[in-house]
Amino acid sequence: MFVVRNYVTMCGTVACALGIGYLMQNGTAAQPNGAQEGVSVASVTDQASVLAGLEGLVLTSSSPSEPASNGPVSTSRTLRPAPVAPQKQANCTINARAMAVAGANARLSIKAPCHSDERINIHHSGLTISEKTDKNGTLNLTIPALSEYAIFLISFEDQTGTVATTHISDVALYDRVALQWQGETGLQIHALEFGASYGEQGHVWSNTSAQGTGDVVRLGRSSWGNAQNVEVYSFPTGQSNRSGAIALSVEAEVTEANCGRDLSVQSLELRADQRLRSHELSVTLPDCSQAGEFLVLNNLLQDLTIAAK
Template structure:
């Protein structure tokens, strides 16, 4: 079963220096609070009542269009630095954000003394774990959830910085995001305007599925406590067709997650431009069901699209 908790995130003015100072002083405990604080760029209101969660199905075989069909890079285990680098100008941490098409932001982080280091990115309630490359650089494109986007970047040694940018086409997009922590692979599937699985209009993170919208998966393989997310985006402000979009979520029962509770958070940005958040707990079946899939048909209300 699910335990659902609805809550309200209040708006306010974000002061970047204070946000980073608090984040660095309080470490991991402050990261979630800082992430929620910078939702101020979006209008947030009382969450609506979640739809019934009675549409949960266990299936014994995956669909032919699963995101795990995509070839993934080899899993790796990242080792944190044992000591901080010397205080030198070349070791400074910096970040820049640039608006990109599709209401996304390209985030470039440069940490020359932190090669292959864990990095956490916070934006409008979203948190995702990534790592720098061999030169200490991270280049990442993130679907934005606010027009005036603020990104908090933190390293494991509690160093951090802030990057901001304006997303001019933010108002044209509806978005549904799902985030969780750990190696469970949650997958968003959108069925646009009556599409069925495998047909045109079925959209997922698997590039073999195609439609008007898109699903992006962000996370870091090889870390058992990595923060992962998937985001479905639809250009509702430019739609030429009216109708509804059904959004479902699938989760495989694996040896790593069987019999455990998984904390999940959803964020939704619909036509009224109000960012709504929901916390819930997913009870994964016991290990005798390993290899089967949970199909959550009623986790999200359908997106209603009006033709422009």
């Protein structure tokens, strides 16, 4: 039995460009020359409670003004409980470290001993990524950077968190396009490099078998209904020996989970001028009778023009 893969082509209407918000690093002050590259750590510590000492307990018998006859004299005495050993408090310090790695990426390492198997949100230059710590409260993640002086804000659902920063010295060598959304949508970035067709070398998307000069990284937890998910396409423009165009499109597979839904999608584009641009799009997916088809959004992402170096 053969399944025909149909495509419904739509031209997405791009809304006005938005400001990225307080997490955007445009215009961030440069770090001093000679600063240690790769590591900056901040932490938040839960305050431990202190056990109060118990007060002495006084027990008193008959009044001392009435002497007892033919018996022992009543006296007052003070009883103090045995000292209570202080309880050892858990170390709930949240630590995060960001380090620049190859490909204009940041390697983020998070340790949160009191947040095992918990949801964690990571914010960077307008991106938000939902992830989960392991049973030890740790998470290691590689994120394509969208700014030279990259800031990562880490937050848990109980409002605790921390910040990590690093210097990404080679970010100017890359053109980078990010797409983010919430929940299970089936969205995918597709890049056709230098005239490539679907399925050929140069057709780049999140499938691990795709081959090309650029690459697509997928981050987040798409199976969570309210999770923040991201795909990022990167091309090493500053190292390319070819000239030509890269056609970019966004596809959404119509499934039983998303059919008929209104999708809110945001793109962030980092081009050669190193200005981060944001666009938003709302689109309604076809009804459930068209499950299995693909919606193709051609105008959401602007094509790249590459000049040989």
